[in-house]
Amino acid sequence: MSPQQKALILPKKRGNFKVGSRSIPSPGTGQLLVKIRSAALNPVDYKIRYTGIFVTHYPVILGVDIAGIVQELGEGVENFRKGDKVLAHGNFSIIDQGAFQQYALTFATFTAKIPSNQSFDSAATVPLGLNTAVAGLYGKNLGAGIHPPWVKSISDHEPKKPIVILGGSSSVGSYTIQLARLSGFYPVVTTASPNNEDLVMGYGATHFFDRHLSGNQLAAAISKVTDSPIRIVFDTISLPETQSVGWGLLAQNGILVLTLPASVKEDEGKGRKAVSTIGSPHLPHNHELFRSSWAMVEKWLSKGIIQPNNHEILPNGLEGIIGGLERMRMGQVSGTKLVAHPQETQ
Template sequence: MSPQQKALILPEKQGNFKVGSRSIPSPGIGQLLVKVHSAALNPVDYKIQDDGIFVTHYPAVLGVDIAGIVEELGEGVENFRKGDKVLAHGNPSIIDQGAFQQYSLTVATSTAKIPSSQSFDSAATVPQGLDTAIAGLYGKHLGAGIAPPWAKTASDLEPKYPIVILGGSSSVGSYTIQLARLSGFYPIITTASPNNEDLVKDYGATHFFDRHLSGRQLMAAISEVTDSPIRIVYDAISLPETQSVGWGLLAQNGILVLTLPPSVKEDEGKGRKAVSTIGSPHVPYDEEIFRSSWAMIEKWLSEGTIQPNNYEILPNGLEGIIGGLERMRMEQVSGTKLVAHPQETK
């Protein structure tokens, strides 16, 4: 194996991406070296570039969604072997763990085997979206803190109550719908563009409403579906206008889960809370939630309990990521994950 690899490098804060060469790293304790066959794109990737957030050391390699083959095992890794097909949640704040390169280090506790029923491309759509949904629903520190369904006992079972998911066709929204189904929420109400109605219902939404409805219109529509109080709204979009809609739907003491910082003011509510979640197993919050959920991912994918996102393959390997991120900036991607093939870089 050549000691050099190709990577999409961000040379400086708020700089421009360029394809270059860097050394292939060696795995440390609890790590794996993965040959990256598929890397999916996320909005956070262009937000890091545009706003200079999250990453403090440059040059940097961004990207968090990894799928590939195990090339080498670090000390203490017991559940994997060389040649395993895996998916993993990368870490763009550490250059060796970014997804947008041909070889990446992954952490064993946030790596899972890919079942034979799934491809590298489909598996690559899972990590960031699923982890953000998990953190927002089950995280005790930065989430709604409900009991995760894979850890429930009979005493944890809760009566069915509704949940509203704004942006159900987004990656985070789609996994939130699926986890809400696992957790026994009913009804599972979501908003999306009309052309994505069938998609969100396939994921498990019981009721769909057009995302262009005003807050008042949506509240009226939901009141026709359920007269139970809305205790949880998961806003997978989290723009100021969607936050305002979600906030207005919440019952007293309800919680609005966000993927961006809150723009609503809690003191305007009656015991309502807004929490901005962080869907990363690499931050010191809710580590046990992530550890236990990653232990379930292979089983969920194998059984079809969790369906990966629809995806589109970008051309030209790592080079294609630049155009893909621009399309995401321009809001030209809907209901689909963009996936690059680093090994196809020329």
Template sequence: MSPQQKALILLEKQGNFKVGSRSIPTPGTGQLLVKVYSAALNPVDYKIQVDGIFVTHYPAVLGVDIAGIVEELGEGVENFREGDKVLAHGNFYMIDQGAFQQYTLAVATFTAKIPSSQSFDSAATVPLGVDTAVAGLYGKHLGAGITPPWAKIVNDHEPKKPIVILGGSSSVGSYTIQLARLSGFYPIITTASPSNEDLVKDYGATHFFDRHLSASQLMVAINKVTDSPIRIVYDAISLPETQSVGWGLLAQNGILVLTLPALVKEDEGKGRKAVHTIGSPHLPHNNQELFRSSWGMIEKWLLEGIIQPNNREILPNGLEGIIGGLERMRMEQVSGTKLVAHPQETK
């Protein structure tokens, strides 16, 4: 009998979560077996359970934000060794690659070493947030398509361009702010709750506005900050009301980057475009070369403090605590903080 582990299992579509046992998987070519010490939660996790979206095969193990220790190497893996502390972007489409279990398989290409300055908990807040920011800013088809900062030398003489990021205190919003700073945008304008003003400014936002401002109020406020046209709005929330605000801010031929499907439509002949970005490096139609390049930078970014992980709250009771954490997220009871579970503490 194969060695067993504990996992948080979604037994059926729109069903209930249950902590159960399943076999510890064996890494294949290009994969690592990771003992998961920290797994972060994301809104997509409760949306899969409640709405029955994305996942088609059950039972399933959800979660994509992984931090832990390499236990075993698959064939062809050269840049890691057993005992390395790593973070990785999991894959809820494959039960052996979900984060909400004690051992998971990680694709080496989308894995990075954790610098000694970072904990498992801090590292676990990075993968999906950074990948969604990367896809939305730099993706050619599912993003704004700007040149990544690691692929060019930032010229101090280039004219500074503004960017607006709606929902800057969210995980995706926070990493988008940080990458916008790295890409040389100015001003970096963001919205959030007033209680998160200091947080988003710590991430690199140059100007903060209350997320409750109407589109017209926000436009007036932004016009006092910059007279340059807003060509990129990244809506990290992407609810109907925020999409409407972002669309209203956008200049002619601008791009509204969304994390959910677009609900806005062009009816004024301005040539504006709304794109639904997807932060998964595992999907074949997504720009996997872009993700390979960005994952090659993550250890350096963390080591040098270029990327600052999210604030976090540790959930009790190991995998069992994820259930209540997802419910809190669904009820909008979490703000400016990433929830993190410790699978090894499951009783």
């Protein structure tokens, strides 16, 4: 009998989570087997649980934010060794690659070493949030398509341009602010709850506004900060009401980047565009972009160029994820990433 591990299993569409046992997988070509020390929770996890979106085959193991220790190397893996501390972007579409279990397979291409100045818990807050920000800003298919700042270009000295990020205290929002700063945007305008103002300014926002402002009020406030047209709005919340606000801020031919399907429609002939980005490196059209960005992750974290999210540790290992997802669904988590320790499962 193959070695067993504990996993948080969703047995069927809109079913109830249960902690069960399953085999520990072996890595294939280009893969690592990682003993998961920390797994972070994301809104997509409870949305799948309650709506069944994105998943077609059950049982499924959710979660994509992985931090842990390399246990085995698959064929062709050269840049990692057994015992390395790593973070990685998992894949809930393949049961062996989900984060909510004690061991998972990751692809070396989308795995990075954790530098000594970061913990497993802080590193686990990075993958999906950062990847969604990368896809939304730099993706050519489902993003704004701007030039990545880590790739040299003859146009590196373009004049500074403004960007508006709705929901700056969210995980995606925090990484979008940091990448916008890295890309040279100015001003970097964001919205959040007033109690998260210091948080978003610490990430690099240059101007903060209360998320409760109406669309007209926000537009008026931004007009006092910059008279340049707003060509990019990144709506990390993407509810119909925030999409409407973002849509109204956009200049002619601007782009609204969303994390959920678009509810706005172009009806004024302004050439505005709304795109729903997807932060998965496993999609073929994202491979090249994420291959280059993941090569930078260790350096970014080591030098403090990218700061991980604030986090809270959930008790009771994998069992704690169930209550954590419910808190997120009820809107009881703000400015903080919830992190579980699979190895502490009883």
